[in-house]
Amino acid sequence: MEFTKILTRFENIPNSRALATYEKHGGYEAAKKALTQTREEIITLVKDSGLRGRGGAGFPTGLKWSFVPKTADTVYLLCNNDEGEPGTFKDRYILELSPHMLIEGMIIAAHAIGAKKAYIYTRCEFYDEIRWMNEAIAEAYQAGYLGKNLFGTNVQVDLDHYIGAGAYICGEETGLISSLEGKKGQPKLKPPFPAISGYLGKPTIVNNTETLAAVPWIITHGAAAHRAMGTEKSPGTKLFCVSGPVKKPGVFERPLGYPLKKLIFEDAGGMLDGKQLKAVIPGGASAPVLLPAEIETLTLDYEAIAAAGSMLGSGAVMVIPHDQPMMELLRILVNFFHHESCGQCTPCREGTGWLASVVQGVEEKTATPEDVEKLYQIAVHMEGRTICALSDAAAMPTKAITRKFADELKRSIRGI
Amino acid sequence: MADTVTFTLNDKNVTVPKGWTVMQAAKQAQVDIPHFCWHPGLSVAGVCRFCMVHVQGARKLEIACNLQATEGMIVRTDTPEVKEAHKWGLEFHLINHPLDCPVCDQAGECGLQDFYMQVGKYKSQMTRPKVLKPKAVDLGPRLILDTERCILCSRCVRFEEEVTKTGALGIFDRGDRAIIGTYGEEKIEHNYQENLVDVCPVGAFTSKKFRFKQRVWFLQEKSSICPGCSTGCKIKVHARTDRRTYYRVKPEIDETVNGFWMCDKGRDTIAHLNREHRLPQSQMRIDGKKQTVPTAQALESLRRAIETAGAEETALLVSAHYTVEEYEAFFHYFCDQLGVTKVYQWRAETEDRDSFDGILLRGDENPNTAGLRAAMRRVKGRTVPIKNEIATCVSKKPKVVVALCPEVPFTSPWFQEDLKQLAGISHVSLWTCRYEATEVAGITSWIPMKGFAEKTGHFLNYEGAKRELQEAFPSATAEALSVVEAVQQMAAIATITTETATL
Structure with a gap:
């Protein structure tokens, strides 16, 4: 079955990253069109399209843009390309296929919010992608797609590329802003929200790479065409990153509302021989784990996964096989969040450390079966208590694993 | 009405100015909300996550410190969910805390202890080894x-960023490895170090001067005014009355003058008050030998000297370290009753009175320059320029000098040198609480004075604002007098003498 492709439409096109290739396939026509429209027209169109933030939270993009005060003199657009959620490798795929799609989306978004200056914040581990992005930015400047008087209008968009230093927390939008400001990467207290006071205290919109890259297609094809895909509340397509012991792991662009089992067992080729499905993490490391019974009829959209007690998140579908010890999985997850907690909020700073320490106790053979319940209780009280969602991100999978695999965890503590 | 909002806090209607947070409103309404990171004199950080409150209609608990009070909002601090959040909030704070209260100076005034009693009282779930971090780090002279x-x-x-604007401190590393520190090997050397001890809600920052000196529950506090400069910071002096020993000074909140802070110099203004530095009793030089005498005898001798020399041959040398009430009594007695007209200021020869460090400390290191000038204007009938007049005083060759000596030693390093100028005068009576530096040839008598923490009254600060020394400790030396008391005693002696003469 073929699907309309928005973000991966340059798959299988040779030399897809080059500006000439992008132009040949209609590149920058959407920006040219958008720059003749008013800011309100674009925001309305994006609102109507139902596009939701693809970084994980699924916040309506057009609505976010509309929060920028109309009277603001300096506004910034930031692209969150600090893809760090374990299991996620979708944004790098966009840069691998077509960095110009992101640039074009950013020109349109910058115009819509009135930003003359935009930044892309990329994680430093994306060695090749950084180079490709830099080349694309240089090409775009060369061709007059960036800078002053774009497309003969008085619109100005300058774009800089900033490379992070490797902290997961800088993928949180206000953590990213702090980092870009040259400060320690720590999320900022809200309110005020970035749309009112963000980068350097100015109104700032932070959008995920995948979100921005989808914008040119929406401008070209209209809101209705976007809504024709996906579900009513989750329109459009989404990149899903399937990893784990499946035959064809990789990135798949599918309309939202797509059946999860179909993605795993058909598109990704199903489990490797000899492996059986034990559980699925549907949306990145912070999404609660789901049991096979829970994904029977589950569809990949924000509402359905939330109703199942997990989240769509970044679209990182991690497949867990029958022979994966859950204590080991839990250890990896809590160690990750312990390592990445910025440490400013007490429940997260102490909670992530405590979770990691309790799990460490299993290895040291000092743990008791009651520690499983303790892990759950710690997680419960870490959730919803902090400035950003990292604490929740550590708590949610811990809660799910300690509830759904309590017996297995207790057995591994007893060493049987 | 548009400038205020009214909302409900635990069933109580609270009206506060628009823009206030629930935390500020709760303080005003005297509703306790446990907190660590919030401090009224600093920006809102919202990181301890301890001040959780329940807001009707909100999806989850909110932090009171960053929650603006809005009209009709319904807030509770006592729901089971909030109580649970407070307990766990405290548990998270304590799991890696060393719990070394028995050897910690903060014990007795520690946020962790207080809130454990208020909202904690749980059995800790923590059974794992604690995270270890550097201890007893020397961060500065204090x-x-x-x-x-x-x-x-x-x-x-935040204090270093917002108040001293030095940005000297940072949080290094992250997660539960995070530690407070300075950059590199730098030390904090500014004059506001001990405010860090004050703002620290736990025993992380301790004062080198106060460390291991005294358990805080043995201390009594009295509200007074710092005598260290003309700003007149409101302070609390901490002392043990049973030992007649002064231990420390802390700022008291006074939004009109010092806010929440005071400087380190001001904290040293109690050093001279302890007995080892004090003039214990009145003394007189009799036949060239210094002898302890009853105060009445020393005052009577002074009274006789004035009678003998005449009021016109008597001079008053007055430092600006005394209260308005003391100047009033002093001038009323000596000038109005005895008829003395030679009145001179006594202060540093060179001082940059206009200098100001931008925070609190002023170049005029006298607490009551304005009060003294006002009093002198009354007795002299004209405004006196601010300067040291000891040389003028000596040049007038008075036969008797009554000197109200400067009290705080480190703001009057010139004291002993100046005293030497009085050598040729036949009767010099020093009214002083200091013992040190007064052993100078030519002094006739020494009257022990009370220190600033031992008397009530008021100073007028650099802008003429009334700064009230509200409470007094009993003096560290039993015989010390305030100027008011000394004058009363002297007047009483004089009366008796006159009566005796009449008989």
């Missing part, structure tokens, strides 16, 4: 930091 006790509330970091 500061020791224990990073294990630290709960990373960031108050100290």
Whole structure:
């Protein structure tokens, strides 16, 4: 079955990253069109399209843009390309296929919010992608797609590329802003929200790479065409990153509302021989784990996964096989969040450390079966208590694993 | 009405100015909300996550410190969910805290202890080894930091950023490895170090001067005014009355003058008050030998000297370290009753009175220059320029000098040198609480004075604002007098003498 492709439409096109290739396939026509429209027209169109933030939270993009005060003199657009959620490798795929799609989306978004200056914040581990992005930015400047008087209008968009230093927390939008400001990467207290006071205290919109890259297609094809895909509340397509012991792991662009089992067992080729499905993490490391019974009829959209007690998140579908010890999985997850907690909020700073320490106790053979319940209780009280969602991100999978695999965890503590 | 909002806090209607947070409103309404990182004199950090409150209609608990009060909002601090959040909030703060209260100076005034009694009282779930961090870090001439006790509330970091604007402190590393520190090997050397001890809600920052000196529950506090400069910071003096010993000075909140802070110099203004530095009793030089005498005898001798020499041959040399009430009594007696007209200021020869460090400390290191000038204007009938007049005083060759000596030693290093100028005068009576530096040839009598913490009254600060010394400790030396008391005693002696003469 073929699907309309928005973000991966340059798959299988040779030399897809080059500006000439992008132009040949209609590149920058959407920006040219958008720059003749008013800011309100674009925001309305994006609102109507139902596009939701693809970084994980699924916040309506057009609505976010509309929060920028109309009277603001300096506004910034930031692209969150600090893809760090374990299991996620979708944004790098966009840069691998077509960095110009992101640039074009950013020109349109910058115009819509009135930003003359935009930044892309990329994680430093994306060695090749950084180079490709830099080349694309240089090409775009060369061709007059960036800078002053774009497309003969008085619109100005300058774009800089900033490379992070490797902290997961800088993928949180206000953590990213702090980092870009040259400060320690720590999320900022809200309110005020970035749309009112963000980068350097100015109104700032932070959008995920995948979100921005989808914008040119929406401008070209209209809101209705976007809504024709996906579900009513989750329109459009989404990149899903399937990893784990499946035959064809990789990135798949599918309309939202797509059946999860179909993605795993058909598109990704199903489990490797000899492996059986034990559980699925549907949306990145912070999404609660789901049991096979829970994904029977589950569809990949924000509402359905939330109703199942997990989240769509970044679209990182991690497949867990029958022979994966859950204590080991839990250890990896809590160690990750312990390592990445910025440490400013007490429940997260102490909670992530405590979770990691309790799990460490299993290895040291000092743990008791009651520690499983303790892990759950710690997680419960870490959730919803902090400035950003990292604490929740550590708590949610811990809660799910300690509830759904309590017996297995207790057995591994007893060493049987 | 548009400038205020009214909302409900635990069933109580609270009206506060628009823009106030629930935390500020709760303080005003005297509703306790446990907190660590919030401090009224610093920006809101919202990181301790302890001040959770329930807001009707909200999806989850909110932090009171960053929650603006809005009209009709319904807030509760006592729901089971809030109580659970407070307990766990405290547990998270304590799991890596060393719990070394028995050897911690903060014990007795520690946020962790207080809130444990208020909202904690649980059995800790923590059974794992604690995270270990650097202890007893020397951070400056007055500061020791224990990073294990630290709960990373960031108050100290914000103080350095917002008040001293030095940005000297930062939080290094992250997660539960995070520690407070300075950059590199730098030390904090500014004049506001001990405010870090004050803002620290736990025992992470301790004062080198106060460390291991005294358990705080043995201390009594009295509200007074710092005598260290003309700003007149409101302070609390901490002392043990049973030992007649002064231990420390802390700022008291006074939004009109010092806010929440005071400088380190001001904290040293109690050093001279302890007995070892004090003139214990009145003394007189009799036949060239210094002898302890009853105060009445010394005052009577002074009275006789004035009678003999005449009021016109008597001079008053007055420093600006005394209260308005004391000047009033002093001038009323000596000038109005005895008829003395030679009145001279006594202060540093060179001081940059206009200098100001931008925070609190002023170049005029006298607490009551304005009060003294006002009093002198009354007795002299004209405004006197501010300067040291000891040379003028000596040049007038008075036969008797009554000197109200400067009290705080480190703001009057010129004291002993100046005293030497009085050598040729036949009767010099020093009214002083200091013992040191007064052993100078030519002094006739020494009357022991009370220190600033031992008397009530008021100073007028650099802008003429009334700064009230509200409470007094009993004097560290039993015989010390305020100027008011000394004058009363002297007047009483004089009366008796006159009566005796009439008989």
